[in-house]
Amino acid sequence: MYIKNKSLAKPIDLQNDKLDNCIIIDLRSRGYFLISHISNALNLVSLSRIGFIAQENPDKRIVLYCHSGASAADFGSKLVEMGYKNIYYLDENFFNLPKMGISIQYNT
DSSP, rough: OEEEEEOEEEEEEETTTTTTTTEEEEEEEEEHHHHHTTTTTTEOOOOHHHHHHHHOTTTTTEEEEEEESSHHHHHHHHHHHOOOEEEEEEOOOOOGGGGGOOOOOOOO
């Protein structure tokens, strides 16, 4: 797996890994989230809120995503530095996700 955006968080390999038992967090703006997002994703951009969710759900993987993977990698590194172990990120362009079998919810 080629990693474009380096992070202390673990990248999700969508060819070999499913998003089961995960809490998916969309880091994009609320406007983009309302247009489309990964099904069942939460829209959060607060490190403290994401950290709280990670702390309250230690047995679940917290998966971060954004437009390109860059912000997700950055947020992932910050959360790992804060001590959270269950932080993952999607190192992918959002528009490529449907081609990889990820379910996207579109709002019109």
